[in-house]
Amino acid sequence: MERRKRAITITGISNIDEVQPGDDLARLIVERAGQEDVKLADGSILVVAQKVVSKAEGRLADLRQVTPSALAVSFAEQYDKDARFVEVVLQQSKRIVKMDHGVLIVETHHGFVCANAGVDGSNVPGKHIVSLLPVDPDASAERLRKQIEEYSGCKCAVIISDTFGRPWREGLTNVAIGVSGMEPLLDYRNTVDEHGFTLHASVLAVADEIAAAAELIMGKLNRIPVVVVEGYSYCAAPGSARKLVRSPERDLFR
Amino acid sequence: MERRKRAITITGISNIDEVQPGDDLARLIVERAGQEDVKLADGSILVVAQKVVSKAEGRLADLRQVTPSALAVSFAEQYDKDARFVEVVLQQSKRIVKMDHGVLIVETHHGFVCANAGVDGSNVPGKHIVSLLPVDPDASAERLRKQIEEYSGCKCAVIISDTFGRPWREGLTNVAIGVSGMEPLLDYRNTVDEHGFTLHASVLAVADEIAAAAELIMGKLNRIPVVVVEGYSYCAAPGSARKLVRSPERDLFR
Numbered sequence: 376m377e378r379r380k381r382a383i384t385i386t387g388i389s390n391i392d393e394v395q396p397g398d399d400l401a402r403l404i405v406e407r408a409g410q411e412d413v414k415l416a417d418g419s420i421l422v423v424a425q426k427v428v429s430k431a432e433g434r435l436a437d438l439r440q441v442t443p444s445a446l447a448v449s450f451a452e453q454y455d456k457d458a459r460f461v462e463v464v465l466q467q468s469k470r471i472v473k474m475d476h477g478v479l480i481v482e483t484h485h486g487f488v489c490a491n492a493g494v495d496g497s498n499v500p501g502k503h504i505v506s507l508l509p510v511d512p513d514a515s516a517e518r519l520r521k522q523i524e525e526y527s528g529c530k531c532a533v534i535i536s537d538t539f540g541r542p543w544r545e546g547l548t549n550v551a552i553g554v555s556g557m558e559p560l561l562d563y564r565n566t567v568d569e570h571g572f573t574l575h576a577s578v579l580a581v582a583d584e585i586a587a588a589a590e591l592i593m594g595k596l597n598r599i600p601v602v603v604v605e606g607y608s609y610c611a612a613p614g615s616a617r618k619l620v621r622s623p624e625r626d627l628f629r
Numbered sequence: 630m631e632r633r634k635r636a637i638t639i640t641g642i643s644n645i646d647e648v649q650p651g652d653d654l655a656r657l658i659v660e661r662a663g664q665e666d667v668k669l670a671d672g673s674i675l676v677v678a679q680k681v682v683s684k685a686e687g688r689l690a691d692l693r694q695v696t697p698s699a700l701a702v703s704f705a706e707q708y709d710k711d712a713r714f715v716e717v718v719l720q721q722s723k724r725i726v727k728m729d730h731g732v733l734i735v736e737t738h739h740g741f742v743c744a745n746a747g748v749d750g751s752n753v754p755g756k757h758i759v760s761l762l763p764v765d766p767d768a769s770a771e772r773l774r775k776q777i778e779e780y781s782g783c784k785c786a787v788i789i790s791d792t793f794g795r796p797w798r799e800g801l802t803n804v805a806i807g808v809s810g811m812e813p814l815l816d817y818r819n820t821v822d823e824h825g826f827t828l829h830a831s832v833l834a835v836a837d838e839i840a841a842a843a844e845l846i847m848g849k850l851n852r853i854p855v856v857v858v859e860g861y862s863y864c865a866a867p868g869s870a871r872k873l874v875r876s877p878e879r880d881l882f883r
Contacts (some may be wrong), residue, residue, distance in 0.1 A: 381640070381641045381846055381851075382638055382640040382641070382846070383638070383639040383845055384636055384637070384638050384639075385636060385637040385638075385639070385842070386635070386636040387635045387636070473881045473882075475881060480881070488796075488797040496826055497822050497824075497826045497828055497831075498822050498823075498826070499824065499826075501824070502824075502825070502826065538831070538833070541795050541796075542742075542796055542875070542880065542881070542882030543741075543742040543880060543882065544834065544874065545814060545832065545834065545872060545873050545874065545875050545879075546813075546814045546832050546833055546834025546837065546873060547831065547832065547833055547834060548837050548838050548841070549838065550798070559800075560799060560800045563849045563850070566849075568752050568849075568850060569752070569850075569852070570751075570752065570754050570755070570756075572751045572752070572756065574751055574849060577751075577792070577801065577849050578799065578800050578801065579792070579801055579802070579844065579849070580799065580800025580802050581800075581845065583798065583841070584803065584841040584844050584845055585845065587802070587837070587838040587841035587842060588637070588639070588838065588842030588845065590833065590838055591637055591835060591839065591861050592635055592637060595817045595820075595831050595833070596817070596822060596823075597635075598823070599635065607845050618799060619799050619800060620797070620798065620799065621796070621797055621799050625799075627727045627729060627730065627796070628796035628797065628882060
């Protein structure tokens with residue numbers, strides 16, 4: 376019998392959530408990792424919560440400066456929502472997928488399908504302030520990765536994660552909205568199992584699984600916006616979360 | 630500044646995939662864990678791949694004994710599939726969600742929405758044999774948990790995982806289809822963040838996130854059907870994966 380021990384370790388880095396627009400997030404991450412004895416090494420994957428990336432990039436909107444459209448006012452009145460918030464969501468959307476029961480599920484300009492276009496009022500300072508998704512989360516991930524590599528001297532991958540719902544199942548899970556340094560999908564198609572059966576449909580969304588794993592440490596109130604994953608042998612590549620977005624032609628649930 | 634180090638470790642247990650119907654899977658798991666120096670402790674979460682549970686429970690179908698219905702034959706002919714396989718899928722379904730482009734997405738008798746009702750020909754011996762989901766995966770998880778607790782002396786949780794697709798995003802991820810010993814959902818609703826913002830929609834599907842994390846070690850060809858997760862503080866409870874199934878009234882994408 377073969378003896379094999381494989382392990383993945385997921386460690387949180389805390390106290391980097393009070394980020395201001397313009398802050399050097401990569402430097403904060405590398406410094407805090409050092410202070411908290413979280414080792415960065417070649418092959419580390421850093422999962423960074425969208426919220427802290429958006430804060431550093433100044434991707435915030437002040438609801439006091441928003442003039443809601445008639446559609447936003449109408450939907451907000453029906454469901455007791457803030458029309459200015461609804462307006463921001465509409466502005467961040469390129470297609471409305473569902474707009475019913477007070478739920479607004481949209482396709483963002485990036486192609487992500489999620490509630491409220493990722494616009495979120497939690498964990499931002501000021502009750503009129505909401506955070507928006509980064510304009511180009513892959514570019515954000517790439518920038519972070521290059522800076523982290525420079526500051527730490529380690530070759531790594533970066534995943535920017537956000538918390539999305541999904542049809543049919545209760546509860547939210549974290550998924551990858553930006554990826555740099557690794558293939559987000561692991562393709563088993565046409566590989567053969569030990570019984571000679573050819574795997575047909577198996578493409579695994581490993582970047583989403585890594586984001587989900589990281590959420591277990593991040594939590595919502597733990598103030599742990601960055602997580603380091605060690606021990607996962609990813610396939611090094613430029614990487615892009617766009618590969619995780621199903622194209623309209625392949626989407627049976629558009 | 631607060632200093633806090635939190636870590637989760639995910640370790641695989643290998644060489645327990647050649648399970649036969651009637652085998653004592655819990656004993657195999659505890660024995661192999663010992664042989665591979667994978668420590669079980671109070672608070673361990675064991676994630677067990679559906680395939681190995683189905684094998685131990687004899688949840689296999691022999692396609693040579695299946696007589697396909699007219700519907701199965703018709704669909705199979707259109708898309709170059711095995712009509713007997715399609716028939717088994719139909720028998721494991723209580724509702725067809727999509728049946729198009731050669732894809733058969735159904736609601737299983739348990740209420741899970743997934744491709745092919747979880748029927749799968751990979752990693753089972755014999756090319757005419759397919760595995761079916763356990764009849765009651767929560768009961769399977771509970772049985773395993775109680776036996777593992779008895780054999781190991783440790784209080785643990787058990788998640789039975791399977792690999793499902795999802796709309797809008799490419800790639801599959803592992804989710805929980807059976808849960809025992811922990812709450813599958815972590816409910817943040819009405820908690821308040823440090824800025825005084827009340828979280829409204831945040832219920833996290835932590836059992837699905839743990840299943841996803843475990844998949845990173847399991848892989849599809851690694852022969853690691855069981856994974857031990859250490860360091861995650863779950864909420865102890867009887868637990869049930871049925872809580873992860875969205876009720877028809879709450880499902881906008883039924």
